[in-house]
Amino acid sequence: MIVMKFGGTSVGSAEAIRRLVDIVRGRLDRKPVIVVSAVSGVTNRLIAAAQTAQKRGTEPERAVKELARIHQVILDELRLPHTLVQEPLTRLGEVLKGIYYLRELTPRSLDYVVSFGEIMSSRIVAAHLTAEHLTAKAYTGWDVGIVTDDRYGEAEILPETYPRIRKRFLPEAEQTIAVVTGFIARNKAGERTTLGRGGSDYTAAIIGRGVGAEEIQIWTDVSGILSADPRVVSEAFTLRELTFDEASELAYFGAKVLHPKTIEPAVQADIPVRILNSFKPDDPGTVVTRESGARSERVVEGLAVKRGNSLVNFTSTRMLEAGGYMAQLFDIFRRHNISIDVIATSEVSVSVTVDGSCVGRLEQAMPELRKFSRVRIDPNRAIVCVVGEGMQVQPGIAGRIFKTMGDAAINIEMISQGSSELNVTFVVTDEDANRAMQALHAEFLTGQERAAP
Ligand code: ADP
Ligand code: ASP
Numbered sequence: 001m002i003v004m005k006f007g008g009t010s011v012g013s014a015e016a017i018r019r020l021v022d023i024v025r026g027r028l029d030r031k032p033v034i035v036v037s038a039v040s041g042v043t044n045r046l047i048a049a050a051q052t053a054q055k056r057g058t059e060p061e062r063a064v065k066e067l068a069r070i071h072q073v074i075l076d077e078l079r080l081p082h083t084l085v086q087e088p089l090t091r092l093g094e095v096l097k098g099i100y101y102l103r104e105l106t107p108r109s110l111d112y113v114v115s116f117g118e119i120m121s122s123r124i125v126a127a128h129l130t131a132e133h134l135t136a137k138a139y140t141g142w143d144v145g146i147v148t149d150d151r152y153g154e155a156e157i158l159p160e161t162y163p164r165i166r167k168r169f170l171p172e173a174e175q176t177i178a179v180v181t182g183f184i185a186r187n188k189a190g191e192r193t194t195l196g197r198g199g200s201d202y203t204a205a206i207i208g209r210g211v212g213a214e215e216i217q218i219w220t221d222v223s224g225i226l227s228a229d230p231r232v233v234s235e236a237f238t239l240r241e242l243t244f245d246e247a248s249e250l251a252y253f254g255a256k257v258l259h260p261k262t263i264e265p266a267v268q269a270d271i272p273v274r275i276l277n278s279f280k281p282d283d284p285g286t287v288v289t290r291e292s293g294a295r296s297e298r299v300v301e302g303l304a305v306k307r308g309n310s311l312v313n314f315t316s317t318r319m320l321e322a323g324g325y326m327a328q329l330f331d332i333f334r335r336h337n338i339s340i341d342v343i344a345t346s347e348v349s350v351s352v353t354v355d356g357s358c359v360g361r362l363e364q365a366m367p368e369l370r371k372f373s374r375v376r377i378d379p380n381r382a383i384v385c386v387v388g389e390g391m392q393v394q395p396g397i398a399g400r401i402f403k404t405m406g407d408a409a410i411n412i413e414m415i416s417q418g419s420s421e422l423n424v425t426f427v428v429t430d431e432d433a434n435r436a437m438q439a440l441h442a443e444f445l446t447g448q449e450r451a452a453p
């Protein structure tokens with residue numbers, strides 16, 4: 001069995017869905033399970049619709065009409081009936097009205113609103129597969145057995161998920177081509193949750209582990225994981241093989257092509273993850289495995305950047321005297337549910353980066369933090385991450401990285417090296433981020449595409 005996940009652009013038009021069917025048809029002997037994202041742009045529209053309703057901007061009907069139109073254009077071209085998406089759209093309209101009248105949008109109701117994107121796309125894809133004479137059926141994340149905790153917007157799956165997938169879903173998936181909604185699930189109370197933006201990749205990996213798949217395929221709009229985001233570095237090239245660790249680092253530090261949690265279930269069950277281009281299905285793409293066989297001679301494999309962070313600096317002379325300073329400091333972060341990405345310390349200061357999504361919680365924590373230490377916050381900071389297993393063995397790479405930044409007149413504000421020595425991570429301003437990526441790519445990667453073993 002293989003799991004094949006198709007992202008927003010890969011289900012984004014009638015043409016894309018026809019291509020999807022061709023790709024699936026060519027792999028029927030491997031018993032595919034399909035996971036789909038919402039049609040591209042739909043999740044953003046749903047979020048905007050919910051926020052507009054809360055602020056009593058325009059009437060919710062307008063947003064529902066627009067979403068209906070997007071899906072109906074696809075249905076018309078595929079000669080499928082509009083009724084396929086009628087019920088989700090009606091429900092969506094009701095929920096948006098509720099938000100509009102109450103002027104209240106909770107994380108729980110936002111997840112409910114957002115869930116309709118994947119529900120609609122999965123129905124369309126399953127119906128088109130059926131029209132093309134394949135046996136297919138649409139499933140939601142909860143139909144297949146995914147159960148999460150209550151962290152709306154960023155839910156984590158509960159361990160019973162895997163046995164449930166195996167018992168309930170696997171026998172059905174043997175009989176029919178299941179088309180499963182990515183990204184969405186339910187908690188124990190039966191309320192809808194989501195796995196974080198871009199979370200359909202994670203759904204695919206969860207199902208892959210649950211059914212014991214031989215491979216998890218992520219079909220997207222680029223030919224695999226590239227040496228850098230092609231929108232930032234035009235010379236970026238496909239990395240043919242990566243280890244789970246390398247791919248995790250790149251994904252965690254901003255390579256949007258793969259949701260950072262995708263690798264976790266794949267590692268646990270030792271299932272290869274292959275990233276492929278649905279627009280160019282014959283391109284080899286990237287394969288991610290525990291150990292990559294034939295390694296290239298490149299020291300640096302890839303670059304990633306995560307923008308919109310705040311750099312928080314603490315200075316206190318108490319650090320020198322008192323033990324437990326760090327524990328107390330990080331306890332404040334823990335209590336306010338603020339996650340930290342990069343940490344650097346000296347005798348009298350601690351610097352951490354906090355993701356942009358935590359800014360509100362950071363503000364709430366400020367009175368407590370101020371009591372404890374002098375605090376300075378620098379917003380709009382980017383974390384640049386240089387990844388490669390080759391860095392473990394070759395000395396002097398950090399020096400070359402920082403010289404490259406110096407030559408480009410880019411100021412480095414903080415440096416951290418992961419314990420695995422698999423990456424070097426540093427902080428620059430958001431403004432400098434693209435130039436940093438381009439300079440590093442030119443120094444370490446451009447022209448290295450065929451650096452064969
Ligand atoms: P999907 O909708 O298929 O999930 P995403 O938009 O989430 O697709 O991810 C694919 C995009 O990720 C690419 O179009 C590319 O612009 C971006 N990206 C960022 N970093 C990388 C990278 N290192 N390699 C490939 N793509 C990357
Ligand atoms: N549709 C969701 C999003 O846009 C999940 C995904 O695409 O993976 O974030």
Ligand code: MG
Pocket residue numbers: 007198201256257258259
């Ligand atoms: Mg994605």
